[in-house]
Amino acid sequence: MHLIVAEKNISARRIAEILGHGKRIVENKDAGVSTYSFGETTTVGLRGHVVEIDFVEGYSNWRSAEYTPRSLIDAKTIKIPTEKKIVSLLQKLAKKAERITIATDFDTEGELIGKEAYELVRAVNPKVIIDRARFSAITSQELTHAFSHTTDLDFALAAAGEARQSIDLMWGASLTRFISLAARRGGQNILSVGRVQSPTLTMIVDREKAIEAFVPEKYWQLSLDTEKSGELIEARHTHGRFHEKPAAQLAHDRTKAPLVVTDVKSGTKQDRAPSPFDTTSYIVAAAHLGFSAANAMRIAEDLYMNGYISYPRTDNTVYPPSLNLDGILKDIRNSPFKKDVEWTMANRRAVPTRGKKSSTDHPPIHPAGPATREAIGDDAFRIYELVVRRFLATLSPDALWKTLKILFVAGGEEYTATGGQLIEPGWHVVYPFSEAKERILPEFVVGERLPIKKVTLDEKETQPPARFTQSKLIQMMEELGLGTKSTRHEVIAKLVSRKYVEGTPLRPTLVGRAVIESLEQHADMITKPDMTQTLESHMQQIKESNRTREDVIKESQKMLHRAFDQLEANELVIGEDIRGRTAEEMNLGKCPVCGGTIAIKHMRGNSQFIGCSQYPTCGFNIGLPNAQWGFAVRTDDICEKHKLNSVRLVRKGARPWDIGCPLCHQIGSNKESLAEIPSMNEKLAAKILAQHIYTVAEIARSTPETLAKRLDLSLDAAQKLIIDAGSVLDKLRRRSECRKFMRERLVPRKGRSSAKILTTLKEMGITELSGLAHADAAMLKKAGMSDAETEQILAEAKITYYGQKLKEIGIPAVSLKKYLAAGITDPEMFCNRPTATLCKLTGMSEATVQRHVDLVCTFLNKPAVKKIPKASAQKGKKELLAIKGITDALIEKLSVAGITNIASLLSADAETVARNSGIATGKIKEFQAAIQKKKDTAVIQI
Numbered sequence: 001m002h003l004i005v006a007e008k009n010i011s012a013r014r015i016a017e018i019l020g021h022g023k024r025i026v027e028n029k030d031a032g033v034s035t036y037s038f039g040e041t042t043t044v045g046l047r048g049h050v051v052e053i054d055f056v057e058g059y060s061n062w063r064s065a066e067y068t069p070r071s072l073i074d075a076k077t078i079k080i081p082t083e084k085k086i087v088s089l090l091q092k093l094a095k096k097a098e099r100i101t102i103a104t105d106f107d108t109e110g111e112l113i114g115k116e117a118y119e120l121v122r123a124v125n126p127k128v129i130i131d132r133a134r135f136s137a138i139t140s141q142e143l144t145h146a147f148s149h150t151t152d153l154d155f156a157l158a159a160a161g162e163a164r165q166s167i168d169l170m171w172g173a174s175l176t177r178f179i180s181l182a183a184r185r186g187g188q189n190i191l192s193v194g195r196v197q198s199p200t201l202t203m204i205v206d207r208e209k210a211i212e213a214f215v216p217e218k219y220w221q222l223s224l225d226t227e228k229s230g231e232l233i234e235a236r237h238t239h240g241r242f243h244e245k246p247a248a249q250l251a252h253d254r255t256k257a258p259l260v261v262t263d264v265k266s267g268t269k270q271d272r273a274p275s276p277f278d279t280t281s282y283i284v285a286a287a288h289l290g291f292s293a294a295n296a297m298r299i300a301e302d303l304y305m306n307g308y309i310s311y312p313r314t315d316n317t318v319y320p321p322s323l324n325l326d327g328i329l330k331d332i333r334n335s336p337f338k339k340d341v342e343w344t345m346a347n348r349r350a351v352p353t354r355g356k357k358s359s360t361d362h363p364p365i366h367p368a369g370p371a372t373r374e375a376i377g378d379d380a381f382r383i384y385e386l387v388v389r390r391f392l393a394t395l396s397p398d399a400l401w402k403t404l405k406i407l408f409v410a411g412g413e414e415y416t417a418t419g420g421q422l423i424e425p426g427w428h429v430v431y432p433f434s435e436a437k438e439r440i441l442p443e444f445v446v447g448e449r450l451p452i453k454k455v456t457l458d459e460k461e462t463q464p465p466a467r468f469t470q471s472k473l474i475q476m477m478e479e480l481g482l483g484t485k486s487t488r489h490e491v492i493a494k495l496v497s498r499k500y501v502e503g504t505p506l507r508p509t510l511v512g513r514a515v516i517e518s519l520e521q522h523a524d525m526i527t528k529p530d531m532t533q534t535l536e537s538h539m540q541q542i543k544e545s546n547r548t549r550e551d552v553i554k555e556s557q558k559m560l561h562r563a564f565d566q567l568e569a570n571e572l573v574i575g576e577d578i579r580g581r582t583a584e585e586m587n588l589g590k591c592p593v594c595g596g597t598i599a600i601k602h603m604r605g606n607s608q609f610i611g612c613s614q615y616p617t618c619g620f621n622i623g624l625p626n627a628q629w630g631f632a633v634r635t636d637d638i639c640e641k642h643k644l645n646s647v648r649l650v651r652k653g654a655r656p657w658d659i660g661c662p663l664c665h666q667i668g669s670n671k672e673s674l675a676e677i678p679s680m681n682e683k684l685a686a687k688i689l690a691q692h693i694y695t696v697a698e699i700a701r702s703t704p705e706t707l708a709k710r711l712d713l714s715l716d717a718a719q720k721l722i723i724d725a726g727s728v729l730d731k732l733r734r735r736s737e738c739r740k741f742m743r744e745r746l747v748p749r750k751g752r753s754s755a756k757i758l759t760t761l762k763e764m765g766i767t768e769l770s771g772l773a774h775a776d777a778a779m780l781k782k783a784g785m786s787d788a789e790t791e792q793i794l795a796e797a798k799i800t801y802y803g804q805k806l807k808e809i810g811i812p813a814v815s816l817k818k819y820l821a822a823g824i825t826d827p828e829m830f831c832n833r834p835t836a837t838l839c840k841l842t843g844m845s846e847a848t849v850q851r852h853v854d855l856v857c858t859f860l861n862k863p864a865v866k867k868i869p870k871a872s873a874q875k876g877k878k879e880l881l882a883i884k885g886i887t888d889a890l891i892e893k894l895s896v897a898g899i900t901n902i903a904s905l906l907s908a909d910a911e912t913v914a915r916n917s918g919i920a921t922g923k924i925k926e927f928q929a930a931i932q933k934k935k936d937t938a939v940i941q942i
């Protein structure tokens with residue numbers, strides 16, 4: 001079998017379709033991974049990298065004293081499969097193959113992905129022939145050529161990729177960990193630092209600082225309107241910007257009719273056709289059409305995979321001689337751009353245009369086959385059209401403009417007007433995306449006199465430099481050698497997702513700025529592009545086999561150690577600095593109670609809340625759900641009513657949970673519980689809000705004096721309100737306890753949520769543990785619980801509820817445990833069992849048990865079972881033994897159920913006795929019948 005390994009599933013399928021030349025392709029699925037076979041050939045697609053490098057075990061604990069952030073620099077790494085199913089299928093196929101061709105993308109990353117596949121194959125089949133096919137477009141012509149001219153894998157190129165991977169991991173992991181720990185940030189809130197990321201962020205921060213430092217300067221511009229053959233023409237003063245108003249004003253005042261033409265200069269200007277697309281110029285052009293960099297790359301990759309365009313990651317702006325331009329024109333003639341293709345064919349320039357960069361890896365981006373809007377969708381088609389038209393433009397003739405410059409004089413002041421007319425449109429015919437506009441002026445003759453319609457003196461201000469758009473930033477990164485054509489847009493996306501930058505155009509957030517400014521102060525090599533540029537040149541040396549991967553990594557390690565020397569020496573300062581600067585990002589606005597500042601606070605153990613800067617003087621706070629439901633962050637929305645920033649809970653992989661204005665949220669979520677206070681009414685509720693009291697707890701905690709004063713109530717009324725609030729609070733506490741109890745015990749099952757059961761129970765009136773302990777089993781089942789669950793929950797609810805009750809009554813925890821273990825779960829049982837029985841069941845002394853019985857019975861307001869005098873106990877025992885079938889052992893059991901003589905046995909309920917004593921109901925009934933019979937006989941005898 002000949003196995004072909006492609007970079008992705010979709011390219012594996014396309015390769016099979018093309019190389020199969022019309023043969024039937026058999027698709028097989030193995031653990032969800034597809035293979036495509038024809039004849040003796042099978043293709044399989046990877047998912048880009050199927051392994052990833054990570055540190056060996058032991059480095060995952062951030063707070064380890066042994067494995068410090070610095071230790072990550074020299075930590076050993078291993079390759080771990082990330083796509084296990086693909087890896088195992090690849091190895092399974094490799095064992096059976098006689099030849100394996102690596103057909104991953106043709107660049108550094110693709111070579112590394114190919115090398116990863118190579119290593120996986122070699123691990124299971126050391127002898128199989130492995131070769132490499134390189135192509136720049138997934139088209140019949142390219143593939144046929146590539147598969148008949150296969151070469152070896154380029155290990156030097158792959159090593160360059162590996163070096164970059166290792167260095168990125170080492171820099172990113174060690175610095176991110178160091179800075180995050182220093183600033184005491186963890187979880188979702190870590191501060192990432194990266195080799196390319198940080199210098200890029202620095203550019204954005206620097207630009208922002210330049211904008212802030214910019215002082216606008218006033219200037220004045222002078223222009224006039226004249227008219228010729230009914231057309232209005234604007235002419236500008238030749239002085240350009242006036243920096244002094246008096247000079248501008250003077251020129252303005254001197255401008256008097258007539259306006260005389262003093263010179264007419266006409267000429268022509270060549271307008272060169274644009275050069276072929278490399279990745280960066282493509283992204284810039286796509287940005288003009290409204291595509292973000294990441295989106296533009298995603299669509300281009302899709303188009304490549306489907307054979308519509310060539311590989312979109314390229315630095316090349318010169319078509320290689322091997323590229324069959326005529327063939328491409330012929331191919332895309334069948335697309336909706338037939339007319340433009342034919343125009344280009346008919347007007348073809350002698351030599352296609354060329355840019356400044358020529359490299360040997362890929363040709364510039366060009367179309368590879370015809371596509372239609374119906375086949376690929378609107379967005380993809382707009383991108384496809386851009387690539388097609390750019391290609392056509394590079395083969396089209398230059399355009400020619402006729403230029404005209406007129407000079408005027410009016411009262412000694414000079415003015416000028418310029419015009420441009422496209423006389424040979426050239427490439428503009430096929431490429432309508434350029435901004436060149438015609439400005440056609442009428443004919444003028446020297447000495448001609450014209451009227452002045454209006455003279456305008458404009459006051460203007462110099463503008464600060466503009467913020468970076470994504471495409472502008474990508475251009476800047478390229479100029480500075482930051483990142484590669486494949487990674488630049490990903491780096492920007494990362495800065496956005498890390499909340500370091502926001503908006504379009506990009507501006508830094510408070511955190512982004514804090515991190516960069518702190519790093520600049522203490523280890524500026526991390527923020528400068530120099531180190532990354534050095535690495536790029538080292539990578540080039542690895543590719544050319546002039547240096548080894550190990551050597552380059554070692555140098556990078558040394559560099560990073562030097563950075564850590566500075567960083568570690570300043571750890572405290574850096575941490576405090578970042579914390580201080582970023583504290584503001586959690587501020588929400590003015591405290592409604594004291595006017596201090598309220599802010600989101602994150603505590604250890606995932607708890608978070610909103611508190612006041614004046615704490616403990618001001619106790620205002622708002623509870624927030626635990627951070628496991630989402631890390632609380634501030635958003636830019638501001639509540640109109642309360643002038644507070646909104647709060648949002650963010651969690652990886654989940655939709656954010658908007659809390660909104662924290663105060664609106666607080667008022668809304670406490671409305672119901674406040675309404676539970678019996679004396680609450682609308683007027684009182686409004687008064688309470690006006691006094692910035694938001695919760696029942698705040699009322700319950702108040703003193704009658706302060707509350708009476710704040711709410712303008714009598715002392716008695718205030719006292720009552722406080723007591724009412726206290727009992728509502730207790731009720732709320734009991735309810736939440738009951739909800740927690742249920743949630744812990746209800747196993748999540750498909751189609752059933754604990755929330756739903758809780759709602760049903762609420763409708764049934766069961767909201768507290770006491771209700772649950774006494775609930776009817778049938779009701780619980782009706783609410784959606786299974787038989788087993790009902791039984792378990794009822795039993796546990798009883799134990800929990802009565803356990804609490806007994807604890808409240810004053811039974812110490814140690815004793816309580818013993819009672820509960822002996823089945824004494826209901827306080828009532830203390831009052832209807834003889835003390836001796838309780839002693840026997842629990843193994844505690846009589847004095848102790850008696851003390852507990854007294855406590856419980858006093859609490860329940862019930863008489864305790866009287867202690868039976870020894871004599872009467874003996875008498876009762878004798879009576880019972882006289883009944884047929886009753887033995888000493890049974891008397892023992894009966895006494896546990898409170899039966900001490902025949903009278904109490906006769907009057908007792910047989911079922912209850914049976915349950916408490918463990919003797920069968922039938923037996924008890926038999927005894928009772930025997931006693932009754934004896935009694936009846938005795939009566940007759942009388």
Ligand SMILES: [Zn+2]
Binds near residue numbers: 591593596612619620
């Ligand atoms: Zn406050």
Ligand SMILES: [Zn+2]
Binds near residue numbers: 641644
């Ligand atoms: Zn609000």
